[in-house]
Amino acid sequence: MDNEESSLTCSTPQAKPTGSICKICESPASHSYFGAIACSACKMFFRRNAEKDLEQFKCAYDGKCEVNLKNRHVCSACRLAKCFASGMEVERIRCSMPMKKIIKTQHRTTTDPPSSVTNLLSDYSTLSSSQWNHISKLIFYHDTYGPLSVVQHFFSEQVALPAKLRYKALALNDFFTSVYLKAEQVLINNEDYRRLSSQDQSTLIHQTLRHAGAFAGIFVSHQTKLLDDTLFYKANESLFGSSTMTSLKFITNSLDDDVVFIKLIVAILFFSPANYTSFTDRIAQSFIDPQMILSIQNTYIELAWKYMTYKHSFQYAVLCFAELLRSLFHYYRIAVQADIVDTFTTMIHSVINQTKEIVLVSDN
Structure with a gap:
């Protein structure tokens, strides 16, 4: 008994x-x-x-x-x-081991993807402990060095002002500069980034700040509901135009609620050395070891994919990546529009130069 x-x-x-x-x-x-x-x-x-x-x-x-x-x-x-x-x-x-095989079989039967796409998955449901640790580090970089604190401070500071004094041009310029500088700290403090040569570090900053920094800013805007502030929205609308702000609001609202996934996407974009818009620094730069950068990016993509299939499902992961692509295409369209704003491109150049100086000092 x-x-x-x-x-x-x-x-x-x-x-x-x-x-x-x-x-x-x-x-x-x-x-x-x-x-x-x-x-x-x-x-x-x-x-x-x-x-x-x-x-x-x-x-x-x-x-x-x-x-x-x-x-x-x-x-x-x-x-x-x-x-x-x-x-x-x-x-x-x-003592309950006899049930294990039954549970596992039932799980695989009901959740396996169609045979035409099974070759996409090398490990459907789990990540290794080293992969979990890698994810943990990427989240740490984002949470420790990312721009969330800057956005929160700016918002509370502006709300404390009379309505007529909020979101002036100079304050917005300083704000965007701070967001980009903080976002870039996520990359600078990344151990994978530090393994690159100083030239590749500098080149990567030049080529990825424009988009990865912006996407990091969009993410924290999503977290803080910054675009829901009518005065902030209108101030930026006068600077970038109504169509740009409409698209930006769409992107912000369409981001997945899984914050770990979005933080991994930010990490991926920081290792995506491609110039998608007409923006250029007029400086010809090339990578010494582009394969190393692409290898890091590929590792991050695999982490994001495995994380989503583990936490959710294969079908949800596919839909999530598809929605992300749609959001990125929307972003690249508004990025081209933003590039024609002189004050904005000047700010980007300033941030790039400041960040390059930080890299050079740390390298020495």
């Missing part, structure tokens, strides 16, 4: 009162798995990883990552540690 009860406890989820939350990521949960109340995602995460060698899981931030619904996929080491701390036990997996 004791053995039967033990088996039942291990293999069968125990119902909990409605309204419970997952002890690991704090998402809604109604059952206990392996000894702790958990959602299905954390249950499967623990089942897949609990018996692996813990040396495979290393936290880039000394085990201090916060684990919640929004970032539970970022650091596997901290998520697994929280699973154990919440009461999950490896022994409970082992």
